Amino acid sequence: MNTEFHKPAYLATLRELVRCGQAFERFSGAHVRKLGLTPAQFDVVATLGNTHGMSCKDLGDKTLITKGTLTGVLDRLEANGTLKRRADKLDARRVHVALTAKGSALFDRVFPTHIAYCETAFNRLSAAELKRLHDGLHSLRTAFEGELAA
Numbered sequence: 001m002n003t004e005f006h007k008p009a010y011l012a013t014l015r016e017l018v019r020c021g022q023a024f025e026r027f028s029g030a031h032v033r034k035l036g037l038t039p040a041q042f043d044v045v046a047t048l049g050n051t052h053g054m055s056c057k058d059l060g061d062k063t064l065i066t067k068g069t070l071t072g073v074l075d076r077l078e079a080n081g082t083l084k085r086r087a088d089k090l091d092a093r094r095v096h097v098a099l100t101a102k103g104s105a106l107f108d109r110v111f112p113t114h115i116a117y118c119e120t121a122f123n124r125l126s127a128a129e130l131k132r133l134h135d136g137l138h139s140l141r142t143a144f145e146g147e148l149a150a
Contacts, residue, residue, distance in 0.1 A: 017140075027118075027121060028114070031118075032110075035110045035114065038073075040063075040065050040069060041073055041082075042110065042114065043063045043064055043065055044063060044065070044074065044083070045077070045082065045099065045103060045107050045110065046107070046110075046111055046114075047059060047063050048097065048099045048107070049104070049107035049108075049111055053096055053097050053098025054096070054097060054098075055088060055094045055095065056074070056094070056095045056096075056097055057094070059097055074097060077103070081100055081103075082102055082103040082106060083097055083099050083100060084098060084100055
């Protein structure tokens with residue numbers, strides 16, 4: 001019995017999406033490491049930069065780091081004086097995380113440098129291509145979220 005499998009049309013898109021994410025991680029991660037940070041540390045510093053800080057839960061929601069990894073990253077950044085944790089003023093069960101003066105100086109040094117580095121790749125695309133990519137990725141994310149909610 002010969003049952004032929006027909007690949008859904010979206011598989012090529014899915015493969016390209018994953019490969020794009022992997023390529024970005026290699027591209028971005030190599031530069032972040034040259035700046036003296038791990039990608040997870042950069043994610044935390046970039047997320048907390050130019051803010052008054054946020055709860056650990058909000059930080060976890062805004063970064064691309066798993067909860068288990070986030071705790072270790074926060075421990076190391078706190079140990080080297082980049083950030084501080086304290087009980088939330090309104091709810092002692094919540095932990096508030098914020099950059100220290102040293103952390104803010106680090107953000108001011110690495111964030112604009114990394115944005116300029118990333119710009120070299122994004123500048124290969126036209127404004128119209130960037131808009132189409134943004135809109136397409138937004139539609140795809142919305143489809144996934146809609147299916148999760150269903």
